[in-house]
Amino acid sequence: xxxxxxxxxxPTDYSIDDLQQDETxxxxxVRNYQARNFLRQMQPTDLAFFYHSNVKPPAIVGLxxxxxxxxxxxxxxxxxxxxxxxxxxxxxxxxxxxxxxFVEKFETPISxxxxxxxxxxxxxxxxxxxxRLSVMPVNTNIAQQILEMxxxx
DNA sequence: GCCAACGTTGGC
DNA sequence: GCCAACGTTGGC
Numbered sequence: 001x002x003x004x005x006x007x008x009x010x011p012t013d014y015s016i017d018d019l020q021q022d023e024t025x026x027x028x029x030v031r032n033y034q035a036r037n038f039l040r041q042m043q044p045t046d047l048a049f050f051y052h053s054n055v056k057p058p059a060i061v062g063l064x065x066x067x068x069x070x071x072x073x074x075x076x077x078x079x080x081x082x083x084x085x086x087x088x089x090x091x092x093x094x095x096x097x098x099x100x101x102f103v104e105k106f107e108t109p110i111s112x113x114x115x116x117x118x119x120x121x122x123x124x125x126x127x128x129x130x131x132r133l134s135v136m137p138v139n140t141n142i143a144q145q146i147l148e149m150x151x152x153x
Numbered sequence: 154g155c156c157a158a159c160g161t162t163g164g165c
Numbered sequence: 166g167c168c169a170a171c172g173t174t175g176g177c
Contacts, residue, residue, distance in 0.1 A: 056177095
């Protein structure tokens with residue numbers, strides 16, 4: 001069964017265009033336990049809405065698919081990375097993530113405003129004020145509605 | 154630029 | 166183990 005997720009990224013760091021160009025991307029640098037635990041639950045073929053944060057307007061801009069799950073985040077072992085974790089070793093890694101493949105960039109992004117008009121915070125966490133989680137689940141019913149919205153701008 | 158939300162750190 | 170201080174995220 002395909003599960004749906006939402007992943008946030010500041011487009012100045014990594015955008016949907018970057019993913020389109022790269023075709024795949026290891027989702028590295030997540031250092032929040034709740035977000036990591038969701039990453040650990042992801043399975044190949046799961047779909048993730050790609051959300052641009054910290055821009056005007058914040059919006060869902062496309063779709064990615066999980067290509068490979070349970071990938072050790074390579075930056076945890078890299079002393080030169082800002083995500084380096086000295087407590088993590090290859091024998092005892094702490095941070096797992098996934099490898100995403102580009103699926104599509106929506107013709108028209110679905111803005112946070114539109115999402116708020118349509119969904120309650122209980123049904124879609126990203127519309128909840130003050131939400132800082134960078135990886136979150138989206139239930140299938142809501143996900144279908146978002147996909148419909150993407151088709152009919 | 155402001156500030157709400159909330160995770161993390163560190164003193165005790 | 167508590168909690169105040171601090172730092173970060175991210176919408177507005």
